[in-house]
Amino acid sequence: MKIYEMKIAPSPRRVRIFLAEKGIEMEYVEVNLQKGEHHSAEFKAMNRFKTVPLLELDDGTFISETVAICRYFEELQPEPRLMGRNPRECGVIEMWNRIIELNWLLPTGMCFQHTTDYFAAFKKQVPEWGELCRDKSRDFFDLLNDHLATQPYIAGEDYSIADITALCTLDFNKVNQLRPQPHQEHLLAWHKRVSSRPSASA
Amino acid sequence: MKIYEMKIAPSPRRVRIFLAEKGIEMEYVEVNLQKGEHHSAEFKAMNRFKTVPLLELDDGTFISETVAICRYFEELQPEPRLMGRNPRECGVIEMWNRIIELNWLLPTGMCFQHTTDYFAAFKKQVPEWGELCRDKSRDFFDLLNDHLATQPYIAGEDYSIADITALCTLDFNKVNQLRPQPHQEHLLAWHKRVSSRPSASA
Numbered sequence: 001m002k003i004y005e006m007k008i009a010p011s012p013r014r015v016r017i018f019l020a021e022k023g024i025e026m027e028y029v030e031v032n033l034q035k036g037e038h039h040s041a042e043f044k045a046m047n048r049f050k051t052v053p054l055l056e057l058d059d060g061t062f063i064s065e066t067v068a069i070c071r072y073f074e075e076l077q078p079e080p081r082l083m084g085r086n087p088r089e090c091g092v093i094e095m096w097n098r099i100i101e102l103n104w105l106l107p108t109g110m111c112f113q114h115t116t117d118y119f120a121a122f123k124k125q126v127p128e129w130g131e132l133c134r135d136k137s138r139d140f141f142d143l144l145n146d147h148l149a150t151q152p153y154i155a156g157e158d159y160s161i162a163d164i165t166a167l168c169t170l171d172f173n174k175v176n177q178l179r180p181q182p183h184q185e186h187l188l189a190w191h192k193r194v195s196s197r198p199s200a201s202a
Numbered sequence: 203m204k205i206y207e208m209k210i211a212p213s214p215r216r217v218r219i220f221l222a223e224k225g226i227e228m229e230y231v232e233v234n235l236q237k238g239e240h241h242s243a244e245f246k247a248m249n250r251f252k253t254v255p256l257l258e259l260d261d262g263t264f265i266s267e268t269v270a271i272c273r274y275f276e277e278l279q280p281e282p283r284l285m286g287r288n289p290r291e292c293g294v295i296e297m298w299n300r301i302i303e304l305n306w307l308l309p310t311g312m313c314f315q316h317t318t319d320y321f322a323a324f325k326k327q328v329p330e331w332g333e334l335c336r337d338k339s340r341d342f343f344d345l346l347n348d349h350l351a352t353q354p355y356i357a358g359e360d361y362s363i364a365d366i367t368a369l370c371t372l373d374f375n376k377v378n379q380l381r382p383q384p385h386q387e388h389l390l391a392w393h394k395r396v397s398s399r400p401s402a403s404a
Contacts, residue, residue, distance in 0.1 A: 072293030
């Protein structure tokens with residue numbers, strides 16, 4: 001079993017933190033997206049969507065998509081639970097993970113893709129769209145600060161995959177020059193709480 | 203237990219089909235998005251993100267996000283399985299569900315939002331971005347046709363949540379004037395296969 005990834009990218013980091021929380025060791029293979037290594041015939045044969053992270057199972061199955069990879073390991077080794085212990089928890093955690101993805105990670109990534117040179121050679125850019133996405137990501141810092149005023153973690157009392165998604169999204173916002181502001185005290189306290197876990201440096 | 207939805211919208215339809223496949227009866231409450239009913243103080247108190255579908259549990263918990271609602275019911279009543287029976291199946295089905303969402307449903311929705319009048323009063327539109335999304339959605343019809351040349355369902359041999367997402371996305375593409383083409387025979391055969399299930403008219 002091995003995972004193809006690019007270590008500095010936010011999505012592979014989500015998987016590394018998830019596996020570190022579960023204490024699962026993994027072999028990693030670096031794929032350099034900036035050099036276009038994901039466009040090679042060899043990589044496309046493994047994943048026609050050309051994304052990392054990409055999990056290769058020992059039976060030759062390939063699983064792409066960050067949360068699909070996490071789901072595989074949650075089912076393989078349930079403890080410690082990062083996606084819920086009962087129907088209500090599973091629903092609430094999946095809700096928050098998706099809220100963070102759709103309202104924060106997605107605009108963060110699109111701002112980066114449409115307003116910087118990083119992917120300019122590979123994708124058509126619409127800077128006006130990228131700036132709207134920057135606004136949306138900035139607004140989400142305040143929303144999340146309000147949300148964290150009454151609970152220690154994104155989905156409630158317990159650390160979950162939603163915290164991993166939010167941590168990687170917040171840190172990745174550096175590339176868009178967006179950082180937590182001093183008045184966002186609940187967001188800052190949460191960020192310190194999740195960043196101090198050993199998994200954060202995985 | 204009840205679900206707030208708008209019957210003609212694609213995301214609520216995903217949940218209705220999912221519940222019909224499991225044989226679960228539900229009370230539905232209609233929310234008219236075009237009249238802006240999701241912007242009311244009453245609705246925002248239930249869901250600050252103002253989205254439908256929205257599940258209200260008997261204990262007062264609200265769960266938004268289509269797949270989070272499906273996850274709740276998959277955990278509550280596992281059979282018939284729509285999200286996988288073992289780690290590998292769960293991973294592969296989640297991968298395909300997310301591939302359909304990110305590469306087809308998302309551009310389909312953004313094309314609709316940015317190139318029609320439907321949401322013009324509520325959202326800033328970037329028509330150039332909407333047209334790029336239309337191209338992306340159109341391209342995906344061919345990709346999915348190729349994918350379905352070798353297997354009957356999106357995630358393999360069995361019907362799953364990924365087929366529900368793809369069916370609702372394909373049908374919703376009517377609003378963007380995108381339909382399957384006669385040469386996309388595998389896609390057309392799959393569409394007939396999944397549309398003929400009783401759940402498709404839920």
